[in-house]
Amino acid sequence: MDETTPPEHLNPLERFGRDIRQVRLARKLTQKQLGKATGYSEGYVSKVESGTLLPRPSQKFAKGCDFTFGTGDLFSGLLERIDQGEHPSWFVPYLNLERKASRILAYSTNLVTGIVQTEGYARAVFRVSNPRASAEAIEDKVAARLRRRVVFDLDAAPFLWVILHETCLRTVIGGAEVMAEQLDYLMTVAASPHVEFQVMPFSAGIPAKSTMPFTVLRFPTSRTVLYTETRVGGRMHDSAQTVDAALDDYDLLRAHALSPDRSVSLIKSLLKEYRA
Numbered sequence: 575m576d577e578t579t580p581p582e583h584l585n586p587l588e589r590f591g592r593d594i595r596q597v598r599l600a601r602k603l604t605q606k607q608l609g610k611a612t613g614y615s616e617g618y619v620s621k622v623e624s625g626t627l628l629p630r631p632s633q634k635f636a637k638g639c640d641f642t643f644g645t646g647d648l649f650s651g652l653l654e655r656i657d658q659g660e661h662p663s664w665f666v667p668y669l670n671l672e673r674k675a676s677r678i679l680a681y682s683t684n685l686v687t688g689i690v691q692t693e694g695y696a697r698a699v700f701r702v703s704n705p706r707a708s709a710e711a712i713e714d715k716v717a718a719r720l721r722r723r724v725v726f727d728l729d730a731a732p733f734l735w736v737i738l739h740e741t742c743l744r745t746v747i748g749g750a751e752v753m754a755e756q757l758d759y760l761m762t763v764a765a766s767p768h769v770e771f772q773v774m775p776f777s778a779g780i781p782a783k784s785t786m787p788f789t790v791l792r793f794p795t796s797r798t799v800l801y802t803e804t805r806v807g808g809r810m811h812d813s814a815q816t817v818d819a820a821l822d823d824y825d826l827l828r829a830h831a832l833s834p835d836r837s838v839s840l841i842k843s844l845l846k847e848y849r850a
Contacts, residue, residue, distance in 0.1 A: 586656040586714060586717075587625045587627070587630060587631075587656065587717070588624075588625030589625075590622075590625070590631070590649070590652060590653065590656060591622050591623040591624055591625040591627075591631075592623070592625075593649070593652070594619075594622055594623055594639060594649065595623040597639075597643050597645065598619075598623075598643075601642075601643055603642070604616075605619040605620055605623070606619075608639070608642065611638060611641075611642040612634075612635050612638030612639060612642060613634070613635075613638060614635055614638075618635070622635065630653070630656070630717075630721045630724065631653060632724070632727075633650055633653060633654070636649040636650040636652070636653040637649075637650045656718075665807075665808055667810055668789075668801050668808055668810065669722070671791050671793075671799060671801075671810070672689075672722070672725060672732075672791060673725050673728075674793060675725075675732045675791040675792060675793055676730070676732055676733065676792055676793055676794050677732055677733045677734075677735070677790075677791070677792040678732050678733070678734045678735070678789065678790075678791060678792075679735045679789065679790040679791075679792070679821075679824050680734070680735070680736050680737070680787075680788075680789045680790075681737045681739075681774075681784070681787055681788055681789070681823075681824065681827055682736075682737070682738050682739065682742055682787045683739045683741060683742070683785065683786065683787050684739070684741055684742060684745065684787070685699060685742055685745075685747070685787075686738060686742050686743075686747075686756060686760070687736055687738065687787075687789075688719055688722065689722045689723065689725075689734070690734075690736060690759070690760065690763050691719060691756070692752075692755050692756045692759045693716055693720060694748055694751075694752040694755055694756070695747055695748060695752055695753075695755070695756040696715075696716045696719045696720070697712060697713075697716045697748070698747045698748030698749075698752055699747060699748075700712050700715045700716060700719075726766075726768065730794075731768055732768075733768055733769075733770075734768060734769045734770070735769075735770045735771075735772075735828075736763075736769065736770070736771050736772070737772045737773070737774055737824075737827050737828065737831050738760075738771075738772075738773055738774065739773075739774045740773055740774060740775050740776050740840075741776075743757065743773065743840070743841065743844050744844070750848045750849075751848075753848045754845055754848040754849050757841050757844055757845045757848065758845060760841055761838060761841055761842070761845075764834065764837070764838050764841075770834060771834055771837055771838070772828065772831035772832055772833070772834060772837045773831060773832045773836075773837040773840050773841070774827060774830065774831045774832075775831070775832055775840070778830040778831065781826050781827060781829070781830035782822075782823040782824075782826040782827050782830075783819070783823055784820070784823045786802065787802075787803065788800060788801065788802045788803075788820055788823075789801045790817070790820055790821060790824060797812070798812075798817050798821070799811065799812050799817070800812070800816055800817050800820045
């Protein structure tokens with residue numbers, strides 16, 4: 575990041591980094607000293623200040639800066655607003671819960687689930703869904719989507735179970751190269767010990783009542799929440815009857831989907847087609 579770049583030309587993380595640098599210098603601290611005070615390396619601080627740390631600085635670092643600088647909740651609050659600012663307001667309540675969940679059960683019928691989308695795939699989706707947005711606005715949305723993966727870096731990372739309908743894998747989003755990259759990433763995701771991955775094949779028909787995408791969040795407190803999304807926005811549901819019906823549907827979907835091994839085999843087959 576060029577120090578002469580006007581603030582209005584910086585993305586949110588670059589502005590965050592510039593603010594950290596300005597306060598650090600005002601407090602007469604080196605990057606090494608700030609790193610030691612917050613529990614991070616000098617290199618980490620450098621990447622934060624340049625706006626190049628992906629997916630984003632941690633809340634622990636932001637809170638450490640606030641404590642070291644004596645700035646209250648300034649930087650931790652700013653980081654939280656950055657996370658929320660590039661998402662629709664109706665999606666923010668879901669994001670706040672997603673970070674606290676112990677299990678995430680996701681079923682998607684037409685697009686790859688957001689939390690496991692690649693940069694290129696997410697960019698193609700946002701370009702279609704936000705046709706009048708500027709290139710900068712699209713990039714901010716892409717970065718915000720990728721930052722959702724930070725939950726898997728937490729000490730108590732959630733267990734993710736993803737069921738994708740075969741439609742998600744065969745609908746070409748962004749071109750063959752983008753799809754190949756996305757499917758390759760899905761195989762990486764499927765290999766994680768914190769993830770279970772299945773594909774719902776066309777041959778399964780309609781195994782459950784729900785034909786729409788939905789996500790169930792489960793928490794250590796035994797609370798369970800259902801999230802559904804429509805064209806006009808998303809909605810959280812926590813009534814026992816509604817949540818139980820969704821869990822019953824998810825059990826049926828799991829039973830009718832391909833096994834994890836067969837799911838990966840299908841992805842490998844499709845990957846060869848996209849690369850060809």
